[in-house]
Amino acid sequence: MNPKQFFDKVVELRQTQREYFRTRLPDALRKSKAIEAEIDKEIKRVQQIEAERAKAAADRLQGSLFPDS
Known part of the structure; x- marks a missing residue:
């Protein structure tokens, strides 16, 4: 559902x-x-999509601390 469809609903x-x-x-x-x-x-x-995005962003940030590990 896109934002317009959500609004309409x-x-x-x-x-x-x-x-x-x-x-x-x-x-x-x-x-x-x-x-x-x-x-x-x-x-x-x-909410599930946003949680997955936040986790992926945190994982990318965490990974950049020790790139050779």
Whole structure:
């Protein structure tokens, strides 16, 4: 998911949440929770990518201290 798609999904989530709180319909709640799960999954995916990038950067920095080892 790219940043624009993420933004659009969050907008959709907020709309479904407002609909649920306005109507209290079970279907609106179900839809809201499904979108929230998508967003949570995407956040976890991006956090994993960022953690891997940070580890790779740290490994490169650490490796440069003793290049012949």
